[in-house]
Amino acid sequence: MKTMKKVFFALLVGAIAASSFAVSATAAQPVEEPAAAVIAQQSVYSVRALSQDGTDLTSVFKNEVFLVEAITPDTVTNVKLLNEYDLQINLQDTVRYDRGDGTAAWVGKISVGTAGANRTFTLIAADENGVYSRTDATFSIEVKNLQETELTGCSLRAVDENGNTLTTVTVGHSFRVEATTPSSVTSIKLLNETKMQITINDLVRTDNGDGTVSWSGTTMVSTAGQNRKLQLIAANQNGVYSYTDAEIVFEALPAPQIFSVEIPTTGKVNVPFTVTVQTNSNVEKLEMYNEYGLKMSIPNASFVTNAQGRLWTFQLQVGTAGSNRYFVVYGVGANGERSAPMETGKIDISIV
Incomplete structure (x- = not known):
């Protein structure tokens, strides 16, 4: 589950970073003092500045776009920031996802137009009625002149x-x-x-x-x-x-991806059988390894283009018998980069 969250977060950050951006800062609108229910959940709130690769930021340049991540109770309907002068900063291109534990994560973009050694921002959160309350979640960042x-x-x-x-x-x-x-x-x-x-x-x-x-x-x-x-x-x-x-x-x-690998459930030693691999269109060739990490020969692999990308087929010949044998397949991109590995189903190889 943690791995899936990391993958989702990386995709989320990439999508936000790719979008167009315009920042706005407005005079402070009414912000309620935290209600008792909000105060009880203060420890749930957090906010931080982060780079495109998900690491914490301690400094940015004036007018540089950077990401902000906030964690709130899942009852919160929107988030904004207040700077140290109580001017509201709207997060742009904000995306929310439910973390499945009673909290939600928010990721959006801001930029800061005034340099300073210790610029400070406070998270404010809206309830179901759209009323914002100040939280105890803050972050500070150095904003440098460029x-x-x-x-x-x-x-x-x-x-x-x-x-x-x-x-x-x-x-x-x-x-x-x-x-x-x-x-x-x-x-x-x-x-x-x-x-x-x-x-x-x-x-x-x-x-x-x-x-x-x-x-x-x-x-x-x-x-x-x-x-x-x-x-x-x-x-x-x-x-x-x-x-x-x-x-x-x-x-x-786009990174090379493998979506599926299909092999038969039975085969015979040194008798070729068909392997089918569905990839995206950025896979230029395939690599396959057996369960012991030995690289397998893939002769004459070819593909046809379909809606998902490329559907590859090739004939595989195995020289050693065994039950529950399996293989690991990688897609390789134009610059030699590999996809995540995908394991095949099990196959029983018998002696002819």
């Missing part, structure tokens, strides 16, 4: 494991980014086309000795689409970030 002046002389590209430039990547799968900046730059980050910060992991800085530095790290995107963009932003020696003239444009493909 210089509009563009830093020139920078480059950015996505590369595969052999250093070749990538024009396509796969949702949910890491890829390497390489950047070059003037040597005065002390750190770099990425912003996507909606001004949402994208994490760079395992970032390495190398001084080239010619007034420039090279950067290398890994990142990923959670939303498919054509003409996706990542823009490089760079920090000076005072830690102040500015836009640069470097960006990459690429296509983000």
Whole structure:
């Protein structure tokens, strides 16, 4: 169940991050003091700022879009935020899902237009009558200025494991980014086309000795689409970030998926039998392993296109008899990324 919740949350975040965005802050509307029933449930409430990959955020840039997650009792009908000046902040593109334990999770987007070292936001929640009450759930975040002046002389590209430039990547799968900046730059980050910060992991800085530095790290995107963009932003020696003239444009493909695998329930040693695998259209080839982890040969696998994507068929030949034998199948994408594994049903292989 925990794994399913994590998968659902990742899909939820990806869907919200992909949507268009416009933020609004309004003068404070009447907010009731918490009623007794609400006070009794205060410990249920929580709110946090989080990045696109679901990790907690402690700092953002002015006007950068970021995600907010709130947990409330499942009787709550809507949520908003109050800033430290009691101005209401509406969460945009908000999605609610029932957690099945008497609580609900809410995920939406905001941006903050005023910089500050310790900006604080309080969750307010609406009851069945639409009346909002202040909760005890808050989060604080540093909002940094991002210089509009563009830093020139920078480059950015996505590369595969052999250093070749990538024009396509796969949702949910890491890829390497390489950047070059003037040597005065002390750190770099990425912003996507909606001004949402994208994490760079395992970032390495190398001084080239010619007034420039090279950067290398890994990142990923959670939303498919054509003409996706990542823009490089760079920090000076005072830690102040500015836009640069470097960006990459690429296509983000949906991750390869396997929906079903069908095999017969009986077979004979060294006598081929038919395997049928239904995948999405982003699977370019199949891999199969037996129950002992040994890779199986898949000769002449072919597919036909259908409404779900691709329906693959091939003939499998097994050289060892046994009861309740099974296999594990992976779909492989264009860049070598694998789908989640899918286990076949059991098959009894007998000697001819």
